[in-house]
Amino acid sequence: xxxxxxxxxxxxxxxxxxxxxxxxxxxxxxxxxxxxxxxxxxxxxxxxxxxxxxxxxxxxxxxxxxxxxxxxxxxxxxxxxxxxxxxxx
Amino acid sequence: xxxxxxxxxxxxxxxxxxxxxxxxxxxxxxxxxxxxxxxxxxxxxxxxxxxxxxxxxxxxxxxxxxxxxxxxxxxxxxxxxxxxxxxxx
Amino acid sequence: xxxxxxxxxxxxxxxxxxxxxxxxxxxxxxxxxxxxxxxxxxxxxxxxxxxxxxxxxxxxxxxxxxxxxxxxxxxxxxxxxxxxxxxxx
Amino acid sequence: xxxxxxxxxxxxxxxxxxxxxxxxxxxxxxxxxxxxxxxxxxxxxxxxxxxxxxxxxxxxxxxxxxxxxxxxxxxxxxxxxxxxxxxxx
Numbered sequence: 001x002x003x004x005x006x007x008x009x010x011x012x013x014x015x016x017x018x019x020x021x022x023x024x025x026x027x028x029x030x031x032x033x034x035x036x037x038x039x040x041x042x043x044x045x046x047x048x049x050x051x052x053x054x055x056x057x058x059x060x061x062x063x064x065x066x067x068x069x070x071x072x073x074x075x076x077x078x079x080x081x082x083x084x085x086x087x088x089x
Numbered sequence: 090x091x092x093x094x095x096x097x098x099x100x101x102x103x104x105x106x107x108x109x110x111x112x113x114x115x116x117x118x119x120x121x122x123x124x125x126x127x128x129x130x131x132x133x134x135x136x137x138x139x140x141x142x143x144x145x146x147x148x149x150x151x152x153x154x155x156x157x158x159x160x161x162x163x164x165x166x167x168x169x170x171x172x173x174x175x176x177x178x
Numbered sequence: 179x180x181x182x183x184x185x186x187x188x189x190x191x192x193x194x195x196x197x198x199x200x201x202x203x204x205x206x207x208x209x210x211x212x213x214x215x216x217x218x219x220x221x222x223x224x225x226x227x228x229x230x231x232x233x234x235x236x237x238x239x240x241x242x243x244x245x246x247x248x249x250x251x252x253x254x255x256x257x258x259x260x261x262x263x264x265x266x267x
Numbered sequence: 268x269x270x271x272x273x274x275x276x277x278x279x280x281x282x283x284x285x286x287x288x289x290x291x292x293x294x295x296x297x298x299x300x301x302x303x304x305x306x307x308x309x310x311x312x313x314x315x316x317x318x319x320x321x322x323x324x325x326x327x328x329x330x331x332x333x334x335x336x337x338x339x340x341x342x343x344x345x346x347x348x349x350x351x352x353x354x355x356x
Contacts, residue, residue, distance in 0.1 A: 005164075008183035008241040008342050011353035018354065029299060032350040033336055036299045042142060046135040053131060053161065062164040063186040067245065069300055069334070070155040074146060075094075075275050083299040086278035087285065094275035097253050097330040100264035107265065121207060121214045121261040122247055152275040156247070156334065158211055164186050172210040175189035176196065183342075220320060224313035231309060231339065240342040248333040252324060253272075 003056060004063040016059060017052045024048055029080055034067075038080045045070065092145060093152040105148060106141045113137055118169055123156075127169045134159065181234060182241040194237060195230045202226055207258055212245070216258045223248065270323060271330040283326060284319045291315055296347055301334075305347045312337065 003013050018035070021028045026048055027038040039045045049068065056064050071078070092102050107124070110117045115137055116127040128134045138157065145153050160167070181191050196213070199206045204226055205216040217223045227246065234242050249256070270280050285302070288295045293315055294305040306312045316335065323331050338345070 002180055002182065002243055004180065004182065004184075004188070005186035006182075008340065009353075010182070014354040030351065030355055031298045031301075032296060032303045032347040033338060034298075034301065038299075042135070042139050046131070046138075050131050050135075057163060062162070064159070064161045065180055066157075066159040066161065067336070068155075068157040068159070070153070070157070071300060072142065072153045072155065073151070073275065074153075075151040080299040084297065086276075087281040088297050091269055091271065091332055093269065093271065093273075093277070095271075097251065097272035098264075099271070103265040118210060119262065119266055120209045120212075121258040122249060123209075123212065125210045154269055158245070160211060162186065169210040173208065175187075176192040177208055220313070220317050224309070224317075228309050228313075235341060240340070242337070242339045244335075244337040244339065246333075246335040246337070248331070248335070250320065250331045250333065251329070253329040 001052060001056065002065045002067075003061040004065060006061055013056055013059065013061065016055050020051050020055050021048065024051065027080060034069075036080055042070075042072075090141060090145065091154045091156075092150040093154060095150055102145055102148065102150065105144050109140050109144050110137065113140065116169060123158075125169055131159075131161075179230060179234065180243045180245075181239040182243060184239055191234055191237065191239065194233050198229050198233050199226065202229065205258060212247075214258055220248075220250075268319060268323065269332045269334075270328040271332060273328055280323055280326065280328065283322050287318050287322050288315065291318065294347060301336075303347055309337075309339075 001013070001017065003010055018030060021037065029036045037045065037048065049066065053064060090102070090106065092099055107119060110126065118125045126134065126137065138155065142153060179191065179195065181188055196208060199215065207214045215223065215226065227244070231242060268280070268284065270277055285297065288304065296303045304312065304315065316333070320331060
């Protein structure tokens with residue numbers, strides 16, 4: 001999520017979203033360019049995007065550009081852990 | 090939405106998603122690299138992503154990588170039309 | 179390309195980048211959420227991203243978040259035209 | 268980078284790209300949904316994208332969809348480390 005019209009620094013907004021994630025109990029991994037979430041269903045994902053969006057609105061952000069990438073596999077169970085393990089170290 | 094494990098051509102899947110969009114009544118613009126949708130709320134967006142995902146599952150896609158970009162403005166009303174008009178011709 | 183710290187409106191920056199594209203002779207299609215380019219090589223793409231980035235720097239943008247999506251096919255010739263034709267109308 | 272037409276599993280391709288990154292000496296952090304790179308210039312980034320693309324071609328991938336996100340700041344020095352530190356723990 002990129003706030004526009006709110007200066008060049010976004011760290012306070014990223015922190016606020018991480019708080020939303022923590023209180024939701026969703027497993028997440030912060031990264032330098034994005035945050036990865038592990039959810040059981042699209043519904044859980046949508047719920048948390050909506051909650052994060054509401055949090056930024058409350059903070060006064062006037063324009064929010066959100067980039068979401070979903071990896072949905074039907075052929076096997078995956079998690080943040082299995083995805084990282086498959087490629088490294 | 091990018092189907093993995095389903096060959097190099099994706100046009101039949103894109104067409105199927107456009108059918109979902111048409112029957113939903115949502116205003117959309119197909120583009121060469123993505124499709125743009127105009128929705129009234131995040132809920133409407135989530136509903137249609139879920140419907141498109143279900144459609145690809147029914148077609149037998151085993152892994153779906155979906156990239157979504159949301160432009161949410163609180164400072165003024167926008168539409169596909171106003172956005173294109175602001176930068177063109 | 180999303181300018182941060184430059185207000186909520188980005189249309190003057192998008193227009194400036196379209197001017198860069200026009201003077202380069204590259205075939206492009208403006209869209210509501212992104213602009214699609216047709217290039218012959220990665221080198222041509224890199225050249226134009228660099229030129230667009232320089233243009234925004236000249237305009238005083240302090241932070242630029244750029245999202246690029248490349249569709250590189252080796253199995254057949256594609257263009258903006260063939261991609262749109264494959265899925266529509 | 269998402270290979271199309273090469274099955275649902277991409278880990279061998281991700282590993283090959285990580286090898287390219289390692290031999291280039293570029294600082295990178297693998298993540299569950301993407302890999303973050305730290306580069307000194309757009310030229311360095313373009314060089315490594317091209318090298319990674321060539322590697323996938325050599326492996327026989329017929330269609331490569333690449334998503335790149337660039338965070339370019341002119342107002343201060345940033346790194347993977349400073350970005351993670353700004354939002355955590």
